[in-house]
Amino acid sequence: MGLSIAPRASWIDHLRSTVTLLVIAHHAALAYTAFSTFDPSVYILSTHPVVDKVRWPLLDFFVGFNDAFFMPLMFLISGVFTLTAIKRKGARIFMKDRFRRLFIPFILAVTILMPIAYYPAWLLSGRSGITSYLIDYFTVEAWPVGPPWFIWVLFLFNLLIVILPKNILTRPRKPIITLIVITVLLYTPAALLFGSYTWTGIGPFDFQKSRLLLYFGYFLTGAALGTSLDRHLKKWPWWMAAAVALYIIETFFIPEGSLPHIIIFPLITATASIAFLALFKALSNNDHRIWRSLSANAYGMYLTHYIFVVWCQYALLNIDVPAAIKFFITFIVSVAASWLITKNKSPRMSGGQLKQNLNLTMFF
Numbered sequence: 001m002g003l004s005i006a007p008r009a010s011w012i013d014h015l016r017s018t019v020t021l022l023v024i025a026h027h028a029a030l031a032y033t034a035f036s037t038f039d040p041s042v043y044i045l046s047t048h049p050v051v052d053k054v055r056w057p058l059l060d061f062f063v064g065f066n067d068a069f070f071m072p073l074m075f076l077i078s079g080v081f082t083l084t085a086i087k088r089k090g091a092r093i094f095m096k097d098r099f100r101r102l103f104i105p106f107i108l109a110v111t112i113l114m115p116i117a118y119y120p121a122w123l124l125s126g127r128s129g130i131t132s133y134l135i136d137y138f139t140v141e142a143w144p145v146g147p148p149w150f151i152w153v154l155f156l157f158n159l160l161i162v163i164l165p166k167n168i169l170t171r172p173r174k175p176i177i178t179l180i181v182i183t184v185l186l187y188t189p190a191a192l193l194f195g196s197y198t199w200t201g202i203g204p205f206d207f208q209k210s211r212l213l214l215y216f217g218y219f220l221t222g223a224a225l226g227t228s229l230d231r232h233l234k235k236w237p238w239w240m241a242a243a244v245a246l247y248i249i250e251t252f253f254i255p256e257g258s259l260p261h262i263i264i265f266p267l268i269t270a271t272a273s274i275a276f277l278a279l280f281k282a283l284s285n286n287d288h289r290i291w292r293s294l295s296a297n298a299y300g301m302y303l304t305h306y307i308f309v310v311w312c313q314y315a316l317l318n319i320d321v322p323a324a325i326k327f328f329i330t331f332i333v334s335v336a337a338s339w340l341i342t343k344n345k346s347p348r349m350s351g352g353q354l355k356q357n358l359n360l361t362m363f364f
Contacts, residue, residue: 010287010291010295011280011281012077012080012280013291013295014280014291014294014295015073015077015276015277015280016074016077016078016295016298017291017294017295017298018276018280019070019073019074019077019276020298020301020302021294021335022066022070023070023147023302023305024301024305024309024331024334024335024338025062025066025331026062026063026066026067026070027048027147027305027306027309027310027334028309028312028313028327028330028331028334029059029062029063029327030047030048030051030063031048031050031051031052031313031326031327031330032052032054032055032056032059032323032324032326032327033047033055033056033057033059033060033063034055034057034059034060035047035060036048036051036052036055037051038050038051038121038124040124040125040126041125042140042141043118043121043122043124043125043141044141044142044144046121048310049117049118049120049121049124049310050120050121050124050310050313050314050317052313052316052317052323052326053317054321054322054323054326055323056322056323056324056327058324059323059327061247061251064247064251065243065244065247065268065272068247068265068268068269068272069243069268069269069272069273069276071150071211071215072183072211072214072215072218072269072273073218073272073273073276073277074150075154075157075215075216075218075219075222076218076219076221076222076273076277077222077277078154078157078219078222079157079161079218079219079220079221079222079223079224080222080223080225080226080229081226082158082161082219082222082223083161083166083169083223083226084226086161086162091162094158094162095158095159095162098155098158098159099155102151102152102154102155102158103151103152103155105148105151105303106148106151106152106155106204109146109148109151109303110143110145110146110148110204113146113148113303113304113306113307114144114145114146114148114204114306115133115134115137116307117146117306117307117309117310117311118137118141118144118146118310119133120310120311120313120314121310122136122137123314124314142203143203143204144204145201145204145205145206146306147302147303147305147306148204148303149204149206149207150302151303152204152205153207153212153215154219157215157216157219160216161219161220161223169220169223169224170224171224171225171226171228172221172224172225175221175225175229176274178221179218179221179270179273179274180267180270180271182217182221183214183217183218183266183267183269183270184263184266184267184270186213186214186216186217186266187210187211187213187214187262187265187266187269188262188263188266190209190210190211190212190213190214191210191262191265192259192262193209193210194209194210195209195210196210196257196262196265197210198210214266214269218273229277233274233277233278233281233282234278235278236274236275236276236277236278236279236281236282239271239272239274239275239278240271240272240275240279242271242275243268243271243272243275246264246267246268246271247268247272249264250264250265250268293339293343294339296343297339297342297343299342300338300341300342301335301338301339301342303342304338304341304342305334305335305337305338308333308334308337308338309330309334312329312330312333312334313326313330316329316330
């Protein structure tokens with residue numbers, strides 16, 4: 001397919017930045033959901049490194065809805081400019097760039113940042129000692145990957161798209177219908193075979209069995225559509241209403257793990273993804289300095305936020321306040337701290353400078 005070098009769409013950067021905020025909120029909520037559990041013998045089997053005694057059941061619905069779409073959407077928008085980048089740089093330079101921007105930060109994150117982030121779980125298990133912790137971390141806990149799992153999987157997808165014949169990435173004539181169909185086809189059989197939430201991997205190279213093909217399908221869809229994605233995004237309120245309605249049906253009327261549940265889940269994924277794409281296309285074309293700064297630092301925020309989330313939750317454990325307040329404190333502190341610690345680009349840059357220097361382009 002022919003490609004033209006199109007200017008970078010600011011709304012895609014804004015959407016990606018917002019999804020990064022949803023990732024931080026998601027992790028900030030996991031200490032306070034009704035379903036959260038902590039296993040002191042092998043803390044990696046817990047739902048989160050820190051689980052508080054106070055809960056806010058409303059967060060269950062936020063986490064559930066968020067989980068249905070935010071990572072597939074992240075892979076889709078990560079693919080949008082991929083073919084353009086390959087054409088501009090050439091395959092060899094493209095992969096060298098991706099190795100430097102994705103794989104090396106992944107290795108640094110899982111060997112330095114994640115051990116810092118998971119240490120409160122070790123303390124909550126009733127143990128202490130840095131040496132004992134590190135031995136347990138890399139052996140018994142099998143080197144927990146945490147949020148950086150997305151980075152190594154994205155690197156893998158970038159490698160595969162370079163290897164794959166480019167003629168398989170034909171731009172679909174009806175991209176919205178195509179996205180809905182491939183979401184169901186790529187998720188439902190895998191979920192029936194492996195279960196909806198099973199993870200596997202070697203060391204930090206973890207992935208979710210039922211979703212790997214779905215993520216790759218979304219990445220390829222984003223790559224195939226490229227900047228032509230814009231003109232297909234309309235009527236976001238209807239798509240959002242459909243996603244919320246499907247989520248309500250799935251949550252309150254269908255048994256979890258049943259075939260109808262496994263079929264409806266990818267429909268929520270597709271409709272919510274389309275809704276957010278269309279929403280930001282319609283409403284997020286401004287170039288405010290806050291958006292610029294957030295876009296410029298979102299990648300660093302993604303890599304570092306987990307430390308602040310987990311340690312803030314740990315610090316709040318013995319403070320007698322409602323879970324809702326703890327959640328908002330954790331979210332605000334984690335956003336502010338991860339933003340400040342990675343902030344290295346001026347929001348007053350010109351558009352051309354920003355395109356050249358965005359940390360976020362590591363995702364592309």
